[in-house]
Amino acid sequence: MEGSMGLGARIQEGDCAVLKRDEVFKAVPILKRRKVIFEKQWFYLDNAIGHIYGTTFEVTSGGSLQPKKEIEEPTTETKEAGTDNRNIVDDGKSQKLTHDDIKALKEKGIKGQEIVQQLIENSTTFRDKTEFAQDKYIKKKKKKYEAVITIVKPSTRILSTMYYAREPGKINHLRYDTLAQMLTLGNIRAGNKMIVMETCAGLVLGAVMERMGGYGSIIQMYPQGGPVRAATSCFGFPASFFNSLYEFPLSKVDSLLSRTFSIETLPSESEDNIPAEEESNGSLDEKPASIQETEEESTTEATMEGNQTEEQETMDLAAEDTENKESKEKGNKENIREKQRKQQERRKKLVEAAALLKEKNADGLIVAGRFHPTPLLLSLLEFVAPSRPFVVYCQYREPLLECYTKLREKGGVINLKLSETWLRNYQVLPDRSHPKLTMSGGGGYLLSGITVVMDKGKSDAGRLEAQKTEEPTSKKRKLEELHS
Amino acid sequence: MEGSMGLGARIQEGDCAVLKRDEVFKAVPILKRRKVIFEKQWFYLDNAIGHIYGTTFEVTSGGSLQPKKEIEEPTTETKEAGTDNRNIVDDGKSQKLTHDDIKALKEKGIKGQEIVQQLIENSTTFRDKTEFAQDKYIKKKKKKYEAVITIVKPSTRILSTMYYAREPGKINHLRYDTLAQMLTLGNIRAGNKMIVMETCAGLVLGAVMERMGGYGSIIQMYPQGGPVRAATSCFGFPASFFNSLYEFPLSKVDSLLSRTFSIETLPSESEDNIPAEEESNGSLDEKPASIQETEEESTTEATMEGNQTEEQETMDLAAEDTENKESKEKGNKENIREKQRKQQERRKKLVEAAALLKEKNADGLIVAGRFHPTPLLLSLLEFVAPSRPFVVYCQYREPLLECYTKLREKGGVINLKLSETWLRNYQVLPDRSHPKLTMSGGGGYLLSGITVVMDKGKSDAGRLEAQKTEEPTSKKRKLEELHS
Amino acid sequence: MSFVEYGDTIQEGDTAIVFLGHESMFPVKVQHGSKTQTKTQILYSTDISLITMMLELKPGSIVCESGTGSGSLSHAIIRTVAPTGHLYTVEFHQQRAEKAMEEFREHKVEHLVTVKNQDVCKNGFGVSNMADAVFLDIPSPWEAIGHAKSALKVEGGRFCSFSPCIEQVQRTCLALEEHGFTEINTLEILLRVYNVRTISLQIPDLGKAAEDNSNPGFDSSNQANQGVMCGSQQQGTAQFKSGVPLREMVGHTGYLTFATKSLS
Amino acid sequence: MSFVEYGDTIQEGDTAIVFLGHESMFPVKVQHGSKTQTKTQILYSTDISLITMMLELKPGSIVCESGTGSGSLSHAIIRTVAPTGHLYTVEFHQQRAEKAMEEFREHKVEHLVTVKNQDVCKNGFGVSNMADAVFLDIPSPWEAIGHAKSALKVEGGRFCSFSPCIEQVQRTCLALEEHGFTEINTLEILLRVYNVRTISLQIPDLGKAAEDNSNPGFDSSNQANQGVMCGSQQQGTAQFKSGVPLREMVGHTGYLTFATKSLS
Secondary structure, three states, X not given: OHHHHXXXXXXXXXXXXXXXXXXXXXXXXXXXXXXXXXXXXEEEOHHHOOOEXXXXXXXXXXXXXXXXXXXXXXXXXXXXXXXXXXXXXXXXXXXXXXXXHHHHHHHOOOOHHHHHHHHHHOEOOHHHOOHHXXXXXXXXXXXXXXXXXXXXXXXXXXXHHHHHHHOHHHHOOOOHHHHHHHHHHOOOOOOOEEEEEEOOOOHHXXXXXXXXXXXXXXXXXXXXXXXXXXXXXXXXXXXXXXXOEEEEEHHHHHHHHOOOOOHHHOHHHOOOOOOOOOOOOHHHHHOOOOOOOXXXXXXXXXXXXXXXXXXXXXOOOXXXXXXXXXXXXXXXXXXXXXXXXXXXXXXXXXXXXXXXXXXXXXXXXXXXXXXXXXXXXXXXXXXXXXXXXXXXXXXXXXXXXXXXHHHHHHOOXXXXXXXXXXXXXXXXXXXXXXXXXXXXXXXXXXXXXXXXXXXXXXHHHHXXXXXXXXXXXXXXXXXXXXXX | OHHHHHHHOEOOOOOEEEEEEOOEEEEEXXXXXXXXXXOOEEEEOHHHOOOEOOOEEEEOHHHOEEEOOOOOOOOHHHOOOOOOOOOOOOOOOOEOOOHHHHXXXXXXXXXXXXXXXXXXXXXXXXXXXXXXXXXXXXXHHHHHHOOEEEEEOOOHHHHHHHHHHHOHHHHOOOOHHHHHHHHHHOOOOOOOEEEEEEOOOXXXXXXXXXXXXXXXXXXXXXXXXXXXXXXXXXXXXXHHHHOOEEEEEHHHHHHHHOOOOOHHXXXXXXXXXXXXXXXXXXXXXXXXXXXXXXXXXXXXXXOOOOOOOHXXXXXXXXXXXXXHHHHHHOOHHHHHHHHHHHHHHHHHHHHHHHHHHHOOOEOEEEEEOOEOHHHHHHHHHHHEOOOOEEEEEEOOOHHHHHHHHHHHHHOOEEEEEEEEEEEEEEEOOOOOOEEXXXXXXXXOEEEEEEEOOHHHHHHHHHHHHHOOOOOOHHHHHHHHHHHO | XXXXXXXXXXXXXXXXXXXXXXXXXEEEEOOOOOOOXXXXXXXXXHHHHHHHHHOOOOOOOEEEEEOOXXXXXXXXXXXXXXXOOEEEEEOOOHHHHHHHHHHHHHOOOHHHEEEEOOOHHHHOOOOOOOEOEEEEOOOOHHHHHHHHHHHEOOOOXXXXXXXXXXXHHHHHHHHHHHOOOEEEEEEEEEEEEEEEEEEEEEOOOOOOOOOHHXXXXXXXXXXXHHHOOOOOEEOOEEEEEEXXXXXXXXXXXXXXXXXXXXXX | OOOOOOOOOOOOOOEEEEEOOOOOEEEEEOOOOOOOOOOOOOOOHHHHHHHHHHOOOOOOOEEEEEOXXXXXXXXXXXXXXXXXXXXXXXXXXXXXXXXXXXXHHHOOOHHHXXXXXXXXXXXXXXXXXXXXXXXXXXXXXXHHHHHHHHHEOOOOEEEEEEEOOHHHHHHHHXXXXXXXXXXXXXEEEEEEEEEEEEEEEEOOOOOOOOOHHHOOOOOHHHHXXXXXXXXXXXXXXXXXXXXXXXOEEEOOOOEEEEEEEOOO
């Protein structure tokens, strides 16, 4: 049982893990003697190895991690609250400790928790603040001075939240709840044969893989430059998951559909079709060669850092980066043999992918990314069996309007639905509950539908869908009665 | 003070009033011996005359209205509540009273309140229901059997809510909160000189008139068929409000702008330009000639019913309907003289409207309706002074995208903003508060902006707006701190 | 065709979806000689999607749920955790529990689910330190937080409670905090569906003179621009495709409160 | 240029709006030799719009308000009720009350407004049976409902309370019901702004063969259709205008609870 195994596990060297502080996540590989920068703190992960996932650590002097003891609330004596903010005049002079004082405390090795306590005691207005304002003050200062991180196992929830918060551009602003809809609308589950075409850093692929749990098969379609799997590698999937993951180049889709495709037409250009890390992913080029070297934290870097682990080697068909480094260590001859072996393997898998597609019986199609969805849908739906779902994500609404129209014209699909979701986060606190003050402006748009046998579907479905039917009012009335 | 006068006033014959039951509104003229059908009840308004606005009436036998006494809650003895719905099996047999029994009670002249009490006593499951379910039951039955209506003064709030609920098609699905935004974005206030071009049954015009309170002037632009003012007439404005309301035909806008316009080019076609009740408004044609006759209630009829009152005559420049009827009563000669007088007056006002527009110093422009907004905006903005707001409403987003682009290209406008509002209604009840289970899917879209002096604006504003600036994060952070 | 795998042809006993046009479909059991029946009201698919992802469900997950209700979420959970996971579902109402069991058998997923007819607030889920995730959709979820905690694995797990009313959420959040849950987060998700329609808007007649440039209101470039008006423009109207929101949409189903049981 | 009427030229002492580009503008006082200053945070215009309409404000209305706060709503109210109406505004915080009075004088609207520095929950608005509408934006509005009721005209009037937290709304609604208010209705309004952008999407290279119809996946009509792709299409990309929501928007300002004092 993969699920139950996942939780009690211990942190091991080479794992793909996620650092967590408050609501901020960062995916990192667990490596020894490697400086990590996260939320303006630097530290080494060495001491985390052997602890159970979910453990919270405090960063201590020298950047070493120590498991944190129970979190103590500030002593209640200092929590003497005012009744309102009437008498508080903010003149910026309420804190008696200066910046230099605080710096001195830090240099003395005083822990974050104690610094916060000192700040409270040296605030002239703290006692006059309302309890609410006091809590806010403490929380703010804690966040600033306490260096606490938790190490957790990656998951679709965590990685999709992380990417949306840190690098939305890399995943075409696909919000996590929209991804959640895709997985359900696409009916992703163990045993499926799925076609995935995405340029969302491999996040969508990873989510599909997680939901299929290694059962079934996935054909990833990829554009020029090869499939992107920076986010996929952050999931830390077992090697076995990659056995049934296939790739097929988009540029061969038409020839496959017109039955002119053969593996023989490929050899000279096989290099072009090598799956590779995203070329536009600047972070790869900027990465220092030595893993001991400190790496700069940047908000545009949330992808799995460092080199590939052993486990992932089988999947990483063309981590040229790694290969280049290896070529320096190994003999040139050996390198060529290795290259040939890999190329052979690659070709074998390509043939298998082509064969899988040719069966035209995929259980679903997921499209997400920077390409215009219409041509993708019109072609790739050919590989999907009838009565199966498909979902297309686009950051913009307009292309999906067009896609909808084209699909309707072509026929062979029913239940076409264009939608978006609104996501509201709430603050739930005694006597001060309300929706969060900022919310995401949009999570992108989805077009979903179900394939049907063409000859039947064309006439019937077209006619039925042509009726303008809004949600029946009677149904909603019933609902209202049930809940109100 | 118009505002304070409005509230304590008494209901008078000829008034424009609104019937209210729960959250349902209907605009009616107060007329004697006229059967009104509202929420499946019929009654006469005769008895309401002389009571203060805001009075609640009960419909008694014979359809006469009687001021209602304090609302009594059902006696608490019957309110014996169960703890959960576990033992309730709904077999449709829990009510011992039959339809015929209830009918008999009604025929005996038993009041609605008593019928509800009887229903409770004859329900075998009422005692087992939770208190919550009991409340729901009582509310439902009350609504069905108690015939209670309140007569209130019309206002933008009431009429815009009513139209949106009952006849959204007539106001191009302009939701009331969107109208509220228009009034604020358009900076509508006493003393303005406003240009209004709408095909929302005159609701937008009425809202602008209310907000200007008779101070300033309004030029209503109208398409072929004349200005529509079905909703405007429901506001019951004093006659003085119409003195500074002018009309100008859209079809003369270009000639006015090209300075080829003159009143002499109009005479032969003056009939075409006569303001008239909306032609497409079917309810007018279906209306029975005699006011004594019963009128069928229809959800598609929320416009001011009946003929124009004396007060409104001056505004109603071409209620052909009324004129036709009058012509049968008056001599033909008299009729012709009357017609000539009106035509003269109409021409005088048209000249005044043209003069007002020619000054090109309007304080704002409001556009809403079924026409493509781009050509309207491009032309009508010529009549607006610099540094003044304009607002365009459209039910669809796409035309406003285009309008935005065209205005940007043309220049002379800044602060262009395309927006929509989300409106959520809440149920707030002890221990069961939540947003209402259904909400409006959309209230339409607004494009707003501010005019600037063209030569300056063209270069500066264009350059500044070209910068892609999202709302500054720092500002929002500050907010978050303030409220959380 | 099973609820957890695809089949190629419709067979006796299958549940099929009958498609009656846009936005209107319902599942029916394929059975010779029986009339099709509609099912009871179900939890919204939009919520189910978010619940499934935020609870981190996947093949192999052990999940506890209460109440079973109409079984709509149960079926979604089973589909996700199959073939190696398991669902423990607890239903207070006897008739519903029996109905659910019957349905699970009918859909051939009974090996993936255990149904218990008991009060989760009093008796819990009947499992301890086994679950990866717990889901509650009951009137007083705060009374079951202790049981949820003990059902979850020692190493921790994910929790979700679905409640229509904010007061339930307030009490649940307090109880979660008291029981040491972390990452307590309340969300609400709403689906906005757009109808794709071809719309025609009338081009107003402004009485444009024959000599076009005599009009000072239009600069010369303007005429050219009007031709680009998106979509085709014929006979005084402009046509375009529009995504039109439905007049009414579901405005609220419930609040989703998520939390993590941390390693203690 | 006064706050209640338009003027034609910028004059000494005017407050002008400085436009710094899309979504970024702020009011400044036009004064020789003074540096421009930004104002304090204000109630959102989106809320103000709804409040104004739902309170049925118009020229001549008598309005009571508390607290005055930054005065942003006060100014909006004054603008609407001018030239014949009046605003009574009550502010608990002395500094703020003084600042507001100063601003009203500066903006030459002092004849339309009366500022009182007192606690509205204890001392009310200082007027009775005079107001057409009452607006509350205070921490405990439920404590001022009685005062609101007595400030409103005998014949009735409209009431609105703005509160960020749902608990405040719950107590306020209870108090409103106890005091016999009707049409109690809680709303929330959110503004969604769209950036208008020209977007280019890449057309994927599917390796289309030269002989187009050899591809069984495309029927013959398809080729023609692709030409109609909205917007111009050049060199492997499709261009179109899009209304792109801002990445972040204001997610909550407050709940608006409206009610009517009925004729009793």
